[in-house]
Amino acid sequence: MANLSNNFENLLLNTDSYKTSHWLQYPPKTEYLSSYIEPRGGIFEQTVFFGLQAFLKEYLTTPITQQDIDEADIMLAAHGVPFYKAGWQYILDQYQGYLPVAIEAVPEGTVVPNKNAVVQIVNTDPQCYWLVSYLETALLRAVWYPSTVASLSYACKKIIRVAMEKSAESLAGLPFKLHDFGSRGASSLETASLGGLAHLVNFSGTDTLSALVAASRWYGMQTTELMPAFSIPAAEHSTITSWGRDGEVDAYRNMLNQFGGKGKIVAVVSDSYDLWNAIDQLWGDVLKQQVADTGGVLVIRPDSGDPVKVVREALIRLANRFGYHINSKGYKVLPDYVRLIQGDGINPVSLQKILDAIMAAGFSADNVAFGMGGGLLQQVDRDTLGWAMKASAAQVAGEWRDVYKDPITSKAKRSKRGRLALIKTSQGIETIRLADLDGRENLLQPVYRNGQLLREDSLTAVRARTGAW
Structure with a gap:
């Protein structure tokens, strides 16, 4: 041997x-x-x-x-x-x-x-x-x-595009509406690189760094001027829960202090304990003024439960706490400084159901973005x-x-x-x-x-x- x-x-x-x-x-x-x-x-x-x-x-x-x-x-x-x-x-x-x-x-x-x-x-x-x-x-x-990952990503983009055409005043944010969270769920580094790169055919948001290397290596994207995709600072559960349950609001405040500011975007997972308390009391009361005054965008991320019910309920509660305006198409839009991202349980079927549910509740697709992990890079096969x-x-x-x-x-x-x-x-x-x-x-x-x-x-x-x- x-x-x-x-x-x-x-x-x-x-x-x-x-x-x-x-x-x-x-x-x-x-x-x-x-x-x-x-x-x-x-x-x-x-x-x-x-x-x-x-x-x-x-x-x-x-x-x-x-x-x-x-x-x-x-x-x-x-x-x-x-x-x-x-x-x-x-x-x-x-x-x-x-x-x-x-x-x-x-x-x-x-x-x-x-x-x-x-x-x-x-x-x-x-x-x-x-x-x-x-x-x-x-x-x-x-x-x-x-090709299969690119086709899946493309199908999701068509779903989001239709929802935005119906409920949003602009498609400007479309390239950032589906973020790749799939690197850890891929079977290998090469899989993550190829699949992550395939997603970038359709979107400009990714946390799969190897996809950027692949873009440079195989498709001529070699300089910062040609950076094919972007990401933002974001919390994971451990960076919140390490503060302890009693320190949850301090963990959130720290995220705003560290990463907030004019023109900046920060994402914070907010369901480590009680998502509804986080939205109603911590973000929507204790930190409400700081969120409004940062000059950037807070993106709140649920990470458990039925995505259709959770996203709809979260938007209703955010609107109750932060207010909203009605856009020219008759849909509710949260203030520019607060948004929602759903990164758990996303696939073309659930994506369509979520968008249908929030529009039925009167909310524009402008309020939400999505992330896909294993469903994007791993839950496909030759068949x-x-x-x-x-x-x-x-x-x-x-x-x-x-x-x-x-x-x-x-x-x-x-x-x-x-x-x-x-x-x-x-x-x-x-x-x-x-x-x-x-x-x-x-x-x-x-x-x-x-x-x-x-x-x-x-x-x-x-x-x-x-x-x-």
Whole structure:
């Protein structure tokens, strides 16, 4: 076991075990294999495509090495599966370790109806027909996760936007209405980085610092002038409860003294003991004048209970204590110096219910912001949007043939046929055969070929494509 690889960055080992034997399974004289990635459908009707560039820059623009091949040879022999060492050696010798594949994709940030191809990959050297399938595990994973988080975040933004259009006088605050609290609930640092970055396609608020590193590393956001997201000082339960129950008001006063001021925003979790007492007596009486006089904004955060009932009741009590005005759309708005953020139990369903409840009670969506944790970065999987990568065409002995599956037991798993293209029509975006393109623009654009990144987007460009900015 001492000779087995411990290198997680070895691309040859970034696959499923059964993939290593597939080079022996294709028909004789196979020369090219073309595969595509699509979201086959799920809880959202649309997908925000995002994350491929991060994978290409992190993994596919670095050549494989002799050490990678030798390590894989040892590992897979011990594992009990075949290894095409000669094929990988060919790539190292002929292409200096860069992968002879061409990848096309829809521009990142594009909102695509489900059941359309968003990525297409084909080998560029007929001796490497087997490479396309070998990359499925890594490539599909690189796409489905950030795209799913971006789509979830986008769906939440649409819900909030509708509520604000109905009840608020401006959409100026929309980019800060959903904050990422999910870093600690993610399965790994890379998960938090990719998922947190995917959320930033739609919003500008995050506590996932690794998402900022990811934006700089993979999407060209490298200076303070281009900072993609922001946060504020905020309390956690321990910084309140360490003052003791009798010192709760002192803990709150300390937050105002430390972080309050003109133009400043501070968030304070306020349900460590009794949220209603905190709102009615501590914030709404003892500290009321100080809150009003800071010149900034106090954001009160509940953190338990039924979110729909708690947010509605909290707004009613805040309005009773701090007052409100009626905006031009007929909804109540708290004074500018006090707001509410709900960060517990948020998902698209609860988000809609909360907004419906507070507007039914006469309150504008302007009064509240939201935070999502595990529900944003972790409670998604490949089936959330039905992601799959499938071969759709192969060239064998000089002739292209359709490659597809059509199981009688599940029409949902029927795959596409032929070399594909993606076009925009009067009815929307549609996947067609490449042979039927007929001079129309193909939205599947070249992004990678033989180790070279052909297109590079900034997060700013990606954000603009969603149409949500």
